[in-house]
Amino acid sequence: MAIENVKKKKKEKEVAQKDERSFMPRRDIIDLFLPDAFEEGKDYVYTGPGKYARVYVIDKYPRKMHVGILNDLFEIDNISVSTYIENVPDAQVVKKLTSKLVSYQSNMYMKLKRGNMIDYGSQQAVADLDAMREAVQTNRDRMSYVQILITLWGKNMEELDQKGEWLEDICARKGMRPRVCIYDQAKAYITSLPYKNIKYMDNMRNAVTGVVASLVPIGNTEMSHPGGIYLGNNLYTNSPVFFDSFIGPPLLTNPMMAIFGMAGAGKSVTMKTIAARAAASGEWIIILDPENEYENLIKHLGGQYFEIKSGEFSGINPFELDIEDGDKGQEVNIYSKLSEIRELISMFCEKFREEPLRGQEISIVEEVINTLYTRKGITRDPESLYREVREELHGKFFTGKVKKEMPTLSEMRVELNNYEPTKGLAEMMKILVDGRSLSMFDGQTKIDLRKRIIGINLKHLTDEFMKFFAVVNVMSWIWSRFSNWKFKAMHKRVIVDEGWLFAKYPHAAVFLESIARRGRKYRISLLIASQQVNEFLSSESGKAVINQCATKFIMKQDANVAREVAQYLVLSEACKEMISSFGQGEGLLMTDTDLVVMKMIPFDFEWDYVTT
Ligand SMILES: Nc1ncnc2c1ncn2[C@@H]1O[C@H](COP(=O)(O)OP(=O)(O)O)[C@@H](O)[C@H]1O
Ligand SMILES: [Mg+2]
Incomplete structure (x- = not known):
């Protein structure tokens, strides 16, 4: 067994270096991943106290594959997926495909001759094989051998069994079937390690390039949208995260983003950093500021900051009309x-x-x-x-x-x-x-729209009804301004801090929902932050707002809130623990296709205006 060989070699080396070792113990790289123990069972390997692994091989693949097909496997925590890919020489491929094709065709022909029904399965296979052969022959595609090994880890056999069922469920949804490598666990386990010396040769499949691309497990991806704004760094790989809210499908189905985190997690700093960088890239931004935190930022960026105060005209007239793009043109x-x-x-x-x-x-x-x-x-x-x-x-x-x-x-x-x-x-x-x-809303609109960054301070509205009245008016004003056909091509952003203060009024929540639902068409991105998810989940409109946000940034939460969040967003156990242990500015950035663990990084010169 390979590990024993490695140990033997290590011993020899150790003897040779005895003098040196007794003086100064040395460790080499193999110590890093050498298990404490190694015992092979029928359907598991034991690598030390509380460390059991079970290795599966995928033995049935779906007919159609897509990039990211393996991503859902990472719902299970403590799972490793390794994909083995080996190129097959073209000449060999064409020869094999031709002989397969001929055998299928003659089979079909014989069956028909015997008076059997047409075998549509075989017919499909013949068509697939023929298309594949042509693609390889004309150099449009290449063929590889692939094999996927999945290792589940658990503290005991029970946990392994549970995870095994979970794995089968996920695979069944994808049209795949995992098979436990019975009586072959050690071989399969070693194969799954990144040594390049493959031993376990069962269940190799051939696959064209597209399929090979879909088999690369990308559970912990980098996010790097071309032309996106810099947010910060990936906590694991330290690579920069570039994010473009408006990049569109297939990466993002809409430009809306929700940020959740407990007080002090770093939500406002995140929003201010994004606002400043988005403004620099030419976006038009309106910020609803319930805590008077954004004045510094907006003044710094040359925007207009105004306050809504009882008894003073705000500069917003609810009767203001604009030209919209209707069904029959502008109206x-x-x-x-x-x-x-x-x-x-x-x-x-x-x-x-x-x-x-x-x-x-x-x-x-x-x-x-x-x-x-x-x-x-x-x-x-x-x-x-x-x-x-x-x-x-x-x-x-x-x-x-x-x-x-x-x-x-x-x-x-x-x-x-x-x-x-x-x-x-x-x-x-x-x-x-x-x-x-x-x-506050009796007068002619006088907000200077040439100022591309506008902040509205709602802090001084003490009375609940006043707040509500102001919020509804402001929201409706924002919507009518941003849906104006003149600004259709522009990227616009509505930033709402402490969103629950707004979502708690049903009429205001409806506006938020309408921005979230219809905004994509008008190139409006909603960026909304809130302390807790439950404040949002308590209303239908609130729920709709969250569900509409293709991007979510989950920052630090209390352990029990983290549980709720993880449950709602269907995150793994590992993610849940991570959420409750995040430091300031750290979070989980999730989109429909990607998930990165990252830290927001304001630049030195930005700190002046992003802190409170
Ligand atoms: N990305 C970050 N890096 C370092 N410190 C941060 C970061 N984000 C926030 N902080 C610290 O945390 C404090 C609270 O952040 P803030 O954004 O106001 O929290 P929240 O809005 O979630 O209540 C900030 O004043 C700052 O000192
Ligand atoms: Mg805040």
């Missing part, structure tokens, strides 16, 4: 605006008189909104949003188009007061206008 979506404002007023009523808008009120509110837009000549036609201006400057005339002023909440209130059934509503709405406590 102004007055109808969705109408229902948005109606909903807003209805929510307001629910809060103030514990009853939403009633039948007749609804129709009057809608009529009033319509009237207000019509009065300004605003229709579904994009041209109707602008008015001509002529200006004289230094004796010359200039003409051009400027955006019209939009209706405001004040105008709406005045109008509602003209109808008997909505007089009470108009009275209630006083609080929304004229500098009263909820008048």
